[in-house]
Amino acid sequence: MAEMADAFxxxxxxxxxxxxxxxxxxxxAPTVLQNLLGGVVPDATDQREVYGLAVVAGGQLAPKYSTELSLGGGVYTADAAAERFGVKGTIVNAGA
Known part of the structure; x- marks a missing residue:
């Protein structure tokens, strides 16, 4: 029971x-960055994954929570790539 208390x-x-x-x-953060820079950057780099990678790299410059910010940007990048390549749709349909 002590283990349960420790978990809670x-x-x-x-x-x-x-x-x-x-x-x-x-x-x-990548969504905010895309909203701020969308239309200003060339079309070749105006992709969701690029903004996610920018947050991963920029997160490392944060004095505190650099790992956490980069991790969030990495999850966003993985989600965007999964959507682009159809993996996300396959996973959603597999559960239906």
Whole structure:
């Protein structure tokens, strides 16, 4: 029973949720970046994956939460690539 209490203690710990929010910020950052730069950059680089990779690289410059921001950008990049190559649709249809 002590193991269950330890697990719940981890769930309610503020530091864990702070890291989750940093990852979420890294996931949303490419969309914000695309909205700000869309139409300004050449069409060849105006792709969702490019913005995700920019956040992965830029996240490493953050003084705090560099790993979390880059992780969020990486998940965004993987999601965008999966959608581009049809993998995401295949996975969604497999569960139907």
């Amino acid at each position: 203690e981890q769930v309610i710990e503020f530091d864990m949720w702070e890291r989750v929010l940093a990852i979420l910020a890294g996931f949303f």
